[in-house]
Amino acid sequence: MEHHDDNDMDLDELLAKATEVLKQQQAAMISLKSLTEEKPSPLETxxxxxxxxxxxxxxxxxNQYGAVRLQADRTVILKEEESGSKLPDKKKVQIGPEEINVQPAPETLPPALDWxxxxxxxxxxxxxxxxxxxxxATDMTEEIKRDLHILKSRAxxxxxxxxxxxxxxxxxxFFQIGTIIQGPTEFFTSRLTRKERRDNIVDELLADNQAKSYYKRKFLEIQEQKNNFTRKGFKRRKDRK
Structure with a gap:
């Protein structure tokens, strides 16, 4: 009988300890829940x-790929702070505008629509x-006409x-004529000196000796073809007579 009584007492002690631990866990959960409800996260405050x-x-x-676009019917006005003294206060140094106002853009038509x-x-x-x-419109001169004809027959x-x-x-x-300005990386490769630079395309082609020899050779070939064609035609007409 005494052995059974000791076992019952051990079970009662274990149950009491388990009940106390469970109560402590429940109390801790309740306190943690109350803390989270009373004190929201800093991101929300x-x-x-x-x-x-x-x-x-x-x-x-x-709302598409995180992109935004400007509203054409609104304009931004920046208001700077008006300082009375010439020397600004070191404690009130401000970078940028004091105030930004967004107002509807004035209804003004482009000059072309008012004509x-x-x-x-x-x-x-x-x-x-x-x-x-x-x-x-560009003023058409003889030099510009020659340059345009050369561009037309550039092939x-x-x-x-x-x-x-x-x-x-x-x-x-309607066209514009510009000058190619080489970058700093092309100083020794594509840069032209003042002596090499010309005013128009015709002068540039005439200054190129290799191009001049090619044009001369092609001109002589064309003239020879024309002469042969006229000689053959003259001989053919003579034989018919």
Missing amino acids: VKLDPGVKPEELYIEDT DKKKKKIMEKESAGPKWFDMP VIDPKRHYKKGTMKALPK
Whole structure:
């Protein structure tokens, strides 16, 4: 009997200890839950106020690949702080604008849309139009005409370069002529000296001795073909008589 009583006492002690441990775990879970409910995360409490509502921004979120696009009907006005003294205070040094205001853009039409039919017709003759940034017509001189004719027949100038057949039947009216400026990495490879530089394409071709010999050889070949053709035709007509 005494042995059974000792076993019962051991079981009662184990059950009491297990019950106490379970109560402690439940109390710890309840306290942890109350702490998480009362104190939210710092990410939820910290909020930045930019001073501008999202719908008033001059950019619009497209929700596609994280890209944004500008709103054409809005404009941005930057207001700088007006300082009364010439020497600024060291404690109030500010970089950038003091205030950014986003306002609807003023309803102004481009100059090309305000023209009447007569003005548009005149401007079409004088410039290439607003789509080409109102590029003016170039004054056609004899040098420019020669350069354009050479560009038109560029396929026969260099035998080692092949170009697509041009579709230009008449000389263009609106075009621009520029000068190629080599970069610093091409100082010894592609840079032309003042002595080598020419004013137009014709002078550049005439200054090239290799090109001149090629043009002379081709000219003599063409002249020889023409002479042979005329001699054969003259002999054929003579035999018919």
